[in-house]
Amino acid sequence: MRMARIRILSILLCWVDFTNAQPVLLNGPLVTHTTMHSVLVWAQTESEGLVWLEYWKAGESETTWISRPVKASYSNGHVVKLLARAGIQPGVRYNYRILLGEDKIEAQINFREGYKNRGSIPLSFQSKPRWRWIPDKVSATKHSPFDFRIAIGSCTYINQDGTDREGGRPYGNNYHIFESIYEKQPDIMLWLGDNVYYRENEFESREGLIARWTHDRQTPEMRPLMASSINYATWDDHDYGPNNIGRNYWLKEEATEVFNLMWGNPSAGLPETSGIFTFANWGDANIYLLDNRTYLTPSDSSPEAFGQAKELLGKEQADWLIDHLAWNQSQSAHDGKSYPARFNLVVMGSPILSQSSNPDNYRNFPKEWKYLMDRIAAEEIRGVVFLSGDIHFGEVNQIVHTWENKSTTLYEVTSSPLTAGVSSMGKNNPARFDVFEGDQDRILKNNFVTLDFEGPLSQRKMIIRFWDSDGNLCNQKADAEPGVPTDASVILAKDLGW
Numbered sequence: 001m002r003m004a005r006i007r008i009l010s011i012l013l014c015w016v017d018f019t020n021a022q023p024v025l026l027n028g029p030l031v032t033h034t035t036m037h038s039v040l041v042w043a044q045t046e047s048e049g050l051v052w053l054e055y056w057k058a059g060e061s062e063t064t065w066i067s068r069p070v071k072a073s074y075s076n077g078h079v080v081k082l083l084a085r086a087g088i089q090p091g092v093r094y095n096y097r098i099l100l101g102e103d104k105i106e107a108q109i110n111f112r113e114g115y116k117n118r119g120s121i122p123l124s125f126q127s128k129p130r131w132r133w134i135p136d137k138v139s140a141t142k143h144s145p146f147d148f149r150i151a152i153g154s155c156t157y158i159n160q161d162g163t164d165r166e167g168g169r170p171y172g173n174n175y176h177i178f179e180s181i182y183e184k185q186p187d188i189m190l191w192l193g194d195n196v197y198y199r200e201n202e203f204e205s206r207e208g209l210i211a212r213w214t215h216d217r218q219t220p221e222m223r224p225l226m227a228s229s230i231n232y233a234t235w236d237d238h239d240y241g242p243n244n245i246g247r248n249y250w251l252k253e254e255a256t257e258v259f260n261l262m263w264g265n266p267s268a269g270l271p272e273t274s275g276i277f278t279f280a281n282w283g284d285a286n287i288y289l290l291d292n293r294t295y296l297t298p299s300d301s302s303p304e305a306f307g308q309a310k311e312l313l314g315k316e317q318a319d320w321l322i323d324h325l326a327w328n329q330s331q332s333a334h335d336g337k338s339y340p341a342r343f344n345l346v347v348m349g350s351p352i353l354s355q356s357s358n359p360d361n362y363r364n365f366p367k368e369w370k371y372l373m374d375r376i377a378a379e380e381i382r383g384v385v386f387l388s389g390d391i392h393f394g395e396v397n398q399i400v401h402t403w404e405n406k407s408t409t410l411y412e413v414t415s416s417p418l419t420a421g422v423s424s425m426g427k428n429n430p431a432r433f434d435v436f437e438g439d440q441d442r443i444l445k446n447n448f449v450t451l452d453f454e455g456p457l458s459q460r461k462m463i464i465r466f467w468d469s470d471g472n473l474c475n476q477k478a479d480a481e482p483g484v485p486t487d488a489s490v491i492l493a494k495d496l497g498w
Contacts, residue, residue, distance in 0.1 A: 023049030023072055023100050025107035027217035030226040031125045032081075032264025033280065036090035039125050040264045041082045043098055044214065045072040052104060053082035055096035058124060063087075066099075077210040079261055084125075091129030095122070109227065112220035115179060121224050126187070131283060132340070139456035143340055145284045147455075151181050151229070153448040154192035154236070154349070154389020155417030158216040163199040172419045174446045175221040180471035181448050182225040188282055189229045192389035192415065193236030193292075193349030203241045203251065209258040217262075232280055233263045234289040236349030236390050244360070246296025256294070265289065273316040279324060284460065285453060286328055286341045288321055290348040299359050309367040312350075318368065321346070322375045329381055342460045342493040343453065344383045352386040353397040353412040356426040360390060376410070377403035382497030385462065386412035392423035394443040394466055394474075398433035411491060413464055415449040422446065435464060435475045435489045443474050460493040 028043035041053050053067040065087040070080040084094070098107040111117045129146055136144035157172035165171055181189065196216045202208030239259065241249040249255060259276055260268050269275040275291035295314030297303060303310060313321075325344055332340045346352075352362045362369050376384060386397075397412040411433070422444055434441040443466050452463040465485050466474040475485045 021047055021049055021101075022103070022105065023047050023051065023078075025098060025100060025109070026078070027214065028226065029096075029098055029109070029123065030217075030264070031228065031230050032232070033266045034125065034128055034230050036128045036130060037085065037088050039084040039088060039094070039127060041084065041096070041098075041125070042262075042264050043080050043082065044217065045078045045080070045100070047078065048073050049101050051080045051082065052099040053084055053096060054099055055084050055087075055094045055125075057087075058093045058095050061095070077214065077258075077261060081264055088127050090127055093124055093126045095124050097123060109223060111224060112179075115221075117224075121227055123227050125228070125230070128282060136456050139458040141457050143457055145342075145453075145455075145457050145460065148187045148283050148285075148453055149184065150188045150190060150282070150285070150345075150451045150453075151184060151186035151448055152190045152192055152387055152389075152413065152451065153177075153181070153415050153418040155194040155238075155392060155420040156191075156216070157194075157197045157417070157420035158219050160199075160215055163201065171421050173421075174419055174469035175219055177418055177446055177448060177469035178219070178221045178225050180467060180469060182228065183471055184450050184467070186229050186450060188287075189225060189231050190287070190289075190345075190347060190387065191231065191233035192347060192387060193234055194238040194389060194417075194420070195233055195235065197238040197420070198241065200242075203255075206251070206254040206258060209251075209255060210261075213258070213262045230282075231263070232265055232287065232289060233259075234291065234347050234349055235259055235276065235293060237293065240293040244299060246293055246298045248298055248301075249293070252294065269294075270316075270320065273314075273320065275314075275317060277317055277320065281341070283453060284341045284457070285343045285345055286325075288324070288344065288346045290321065290346065291317060292349045297365075299364070310365050311368055312362055312365045313368060313372070315368075315371075318372050318375075322372070322379060322381075325376070325381045325384075326379045329379075332382075340457060342383050342457070342498055343385060343462060343496070344381065345385055345387055345451075347387045349388065350390045351388045351397075351412070351414055353399050353410060353431050354391075354395075354414070354426070354429050355431040356429040358391060358426055373401045373410075374403040377401050377406045377408045380406060380497070381408070383493065384408070384410055384496065385491070386410065388412060388414045389416040390414075391426055392417045392420060393426065394447045394449065395426075395429070395441070396433045396435050396464065397429070397431040399431050408497060409495060411496070413449055413451070415447060415466070417446055418448060419446060433488070435466070435486055437476070437478050437486060443468075445469070445474075447474065460498070462491045462493075464489040464491065
């Protein structure tokens with residue numbers, strides 16, 4: 001009896017020590033969904049424990065706010081999502097820090113050793129600014145848009161001994177590309193899919209999926225970008241499950257749950273329609289993040305022989321996109337009504353307009369592709385720009401799509417890969433729109449893109465810049481100052497129907 005009591009006491013003591021353990025920050029912070037009155041920050045610890053977010057207006061540290069604590073636990077991968085709500089005002093920049101454990105010890109978050117900046121990363125986030133119904137003195141309109149920058153990229157492969165392709169050059173490289181993106185100071189980073197690459201020992205269990213994200217988020221080069229820009233993401237096959245899999249993935253629900261756990265998108269699907277598709281807005285850019293996996297008919301499956309069309313988005317998701325675009329446009333009349341968005345950025349993991357022979361292109365689903373494009377033309381949706389990844393090189397596409405007597409000009413910017421291997425496939429693509437100088441019409445190296453939205457509402461433009469991993473401009477205009485892209489890289493809102 002005495003020995004049994006000792007064992008019970010030992011178990012209780014271990015339990016007390018465990019619950020009061022001091023957590024250590026493992027990954028993050030990652031700034032995610034941001035509104036005019038709230039900011040969500042993601043983080044991951046090594047063990048269980050409480051985590052807080054403390055923040056204050058930049059330059060006004062005498063007044064601080066602190067979020068409600070969130071407990072990191074094994075069941076949620078030791079992930080916490082911390083909401084800044086009190087004190088958040090539109091268009092204000094805040095500094096912040098992560099506090100750990102009952103004693104609220106500040107987490108130390110540093111640049112990687114060897115980076116040109118040293119010591120602690122300046123942690124800050126900005127709430128979404130107001131601009132509607134604020135008169136523009138330049139154009140005398142009812143709305144005064146602000147300039148901002150969005151960065152995009154896809155295909156992030158992080159090497160790990162014991163899980164990679166052996167016997168040759170590592171597939172992942174140039175991790176410093178994330179520091180190059182950070183140095184461009186984007187307001188938003190859009191991750192376009194293949195944001196991790198699940199290995200064969202991982203996509204067979206929920207624990208394996210979590211383990212891959214946990215490993216890759218420890219890449220020190222990622223820290224500054226994730227901690228300072230707003231991050232939104234969609235997926236492609238490699239951060240969903242096995243290569244090229246779709247609706248047939250046996251862990252589809254677990255993949256969805258883990259993806260949502262590892263990001264902070266504003267929503268995921270609809271109550272009646274599963275998936276990860278969602279919507280966000282920043283300034284006069286509407287951002288539609290689409291799901292190209294949940295409803296995907298695998299490329300080797302042929303339901304057409306039995307009277308069924310192959311799907312990529314599925315009709316419910318495609319209709320949601322068109323319905324939302326049409327509703328937004330109804331609020332965006334030329335007379336300056338309440339929601340005058342000039343750009344509709346439609347994000348998907350796989351190429352949308354490309355006419356290459358790539359089997360992953362959206363055009364390989366001709367009935368659904370035509371339905372979507374016809375409806376965009378028929379509804380006279382303006383400002384549509386597609387953003388995509390997957391193909392392991394970068395390019396711009398352009399088409400003019402006609403439905404009956406209505407036509408629309410559509411652009412697509414594809415950025416790939418960030419750190420994965422480069423491919424030279426897809427050389428022939430009639431839809432390719434050349435934004436480069438000389439014989440080059442695409443970029444065959446690790447790359448990312450920045451999209452700058454500038455000018456008064458009546459003269460809005462989007463400027464496309466392709467950058468290599470060192471931050472050098474790839475579509476530089478000849479005989480112009482460094483950083484000035486080619487004329488073809490400037491897309492005017494009026495070119496998109498405005």
